[in-house]
Amino acid sequence: MNTLLWALVLWFSTCTGPLSAQSRIFMSVGEGSSAVLPCDWRNKSINPSNQSLYIEWRTFSETVFERLGEEHYEGEGYEGRVDVPEDKLKKGNCSLVLKEVKAEDAGVYESYLLVNRVKRALSSKRVFIQSVELSVFESSEMILEKVPAAQQNISLRRAAPRQVFNIRRLASRNAGIIIVPSNIITSTILSNILLYIN
Known part of the structure; x- marks a missing residue:
């Protein structure tokens, strides 16, 4: 039973990403303005080679944005307001552009890159890149x-x-x-x- 519990804890911490705020960036923006949530995958031990990069930005409860090559997904409530430009992503900049910020956008955002574990493998691993805590104030x-x-x-x-x-x-x-x-x-x-x- 004890072994099963440790296995579940290890699995959960691997799937959910880091439990600490060691690399969290704090930023505050005015309601209605745009925000760029910083992210750079070049400082991680990632070798994307010629594969398409798969980036995911999410909050604790939902996926905000995903990109794989030209294809992308915008989460509910974020449609038309979020992007990680593909050309910048290829160069290492995985920053999330969030337009027309709303009060309900406040929260913690985390970015992950999915990379192949080994060449030509079907399995991939999810690599934590950045955590950004966004606070939104009424613009005056x-x-x-x-x-x-x-x-x-x-x-x-x-x-x-x-x-x-x-x-x-x-x-x-x-x-x-x-x-x-x-x-x-x-x-x-x-x-x-x-x-x-x-």
Whole structure:
């Protein structure tokens, strides 16, 4: 019985990956923005040779993204928002690009590479690459960005909720980041900027 228990513990730890956070990266992004969850398989003892690379990104409860060559899978709720570009993956960069981040995207993400155990073998092993803990905060930044000088237009963007305000004839000295605590103050600041310009 004791041997069976140890065998199950060993099997479980092999299948689920590392139980510690020794290589975990912590990152925080604003809601509505994009995040790049870092991953690089070159620092692992992996020799992918000429085979197609199979990358998997997952949370504790679900698969977020998988890629094998040109084929890929996007998990439920992540459709159209996640990718590991194939060209970068071949060069060792297995970072997950997560667009339009939502509050429910917060959590721990882990990446794994599936590689053949021996040449021409049907069996493969799952190699843990990276763990990233993502926290999501309510975005309260509005970025004042100047567009080409010929147009003399300024765009004020807010990531979440998505808002775009176009302002004309604003001096370049006004460019920068405006941090606001709420939508009410956002409206007040915009009104004051518009009044100041006119």
